[in-house]
Amino acid sequence: MTTSPDQIDPGVLLETAVNAGRAAGKLLLGFAQSGFRVHHKSPINLVTDADRAAEQLIIGHIRAQFPTHRFLAEEQGRVEQSPSPYLWIIDPLDGTTNFAHGYPAYCVSIGLEYRGHCILGVVFDPSRDELFTAIEGAGAQLNSRPIHVSSTATLGESLLVTGFAYDIRETPRNNLDHFAKFALKAQGLRRTGSAALDLCYVAVGRFDGFWEVRLNPWDMAAGSVIVREARGQLTDFSGTNLSIYGQELVASNGHIHQAMLTVLHEEPARSTPPG
Numbered sequence: 001m002t003t004s005p006d007q008i009d010p011g012v013l014l015e016t017a018v019n020a021g022r023a024a025g026k027l028l029l030g031f032a033q034s035g036f037r038v039h040h041k042s043p044i045n046l047v048t049d050a051d052r053a054a055e056q057l058i059i060g061h062i063r064a065q066f067p068t069h070r071f072l073a074e075e076q077g078r079v080e081q082s083p084s085p086y087l088w089i090i091d092p093l094d095g096t097t098n099f100a101h102g103y104p105a106y107c108v109s110i111g112l113e114y115r116g117h118c119i120l121g122v123v124f125d126p127s128r129d130e131l132f133t134a135i136e137g138a139g140a141q142l143n144s145r146p147i148h149v150s151s152t153a154t155l156g157e158s159l160l161v162t163g164f165a166y167d168i169r170e171t172p173r174n175n176l177d178h179f180a181k182f183a184l185k186a187q188g189l190r191r192t193g194s195a196a197l198d199l200c201y202v203a204v205g206r207f208d209g210f211w212e213v214r215l216n217p218w219d220m221a222a223g224s225v226i227v228r229e230a231r232g233q234l235t236d237f238s239g240t241n242l243s244i245y246g247q248e249l250v251a252s253n254g255h256i257h258q259a260m261l262t263v264l265h266e267e268p269a270r271s272t273p274p275g
């Protein structure tokens with residue numbers, strides 16, 4: 001691989017992201033213990049003081065190291081600082097609904113693009129003290145140990161996961177049709193409420209496949225690098241390589257990928273009229 005003069009040592013970038021992710025995770029646990037205010041972006045889309053404080057902490061930490069870098073973060077949107085080739089893509093709290101209810105399935109997600117391509121991912125689950133990391137070309141790790149996707153060969157033996165977007169009440173693209181189909185074909189189906197953790201769980205082989213219809217770049221940036229580096233497969237519903245700006249995601253161990261795409265394209269089952 002050739003290195004451009006504007007490229008920074010990936011190890012230094014990773015260390016910065018890990019430190020920011022761990023510090024934000026600690027902050028989230030503190031809020032979980034001490035309490036926080038909950039606000040509504042829409043009837044079922046929540047944001048808490050913890051989301052906002054964690055985001056500020058992460059951006060402040062990274063900016064202190066790399067003052068010229070750009071940011072795309074869930075709560076404050078795109079922060080254009082400069083024409084830097086580096087763009088940090090941050091979800092300070094993925095799993096806000098879980099967090100707000102005291103259900104310990106949430107994480108901090110920090111991805112990094114270099115010239116429009118995701119090269120690094122850090123996802124930290126503070127409740128389990130699980131740190132998922134990946135640098136392009138260097139594999140994926142959980143708490144510094146190499147991880148890879150499962151070897152499950154068929155949908156019928158697979159544990160799958162999905163999620164639902166906050167506009168589920170308004171849109172016909174609510175994913176309930178796909179959910180019903182996969183529920184009858186998989187060994188098991190889960191909805192955890194944290195897309196970034198869902199991706200990491202595919203990477204470590206706890207889930208065999210994950211699909212969702214209306215994700216945002218900050219849900220996918222870090223986790224997609226982690227799945228790719230764990231030898232998983234990532235596409236949209238048509239089978240084209242994943243774009244984190246494209247909303248649709250299918251992530252799998254590779255073996256069941258085509259079977260998942262086939263189910264996603266099946267016509268909805270028609271109920272047979274009685275008699």
Ligand code: IPD
Pocket residue numbers: 091093094095096097162163164165166192193194195196212214215219
């Ligand atoms: C949400 C979670 C959830 C997914 C939603 C996301 P948030 O992110 O990742 O699992 O189904 O589509 O919006 O709001 O908790 O950061």
Ligand code: CA
Pocket residue numbers: 091093094095195218219
């Ligand atoms: Ca999210």
Ligand code: CA
Pocket residue numbers: 051074091092093094095096
């Ligand atoms: Ca979030």
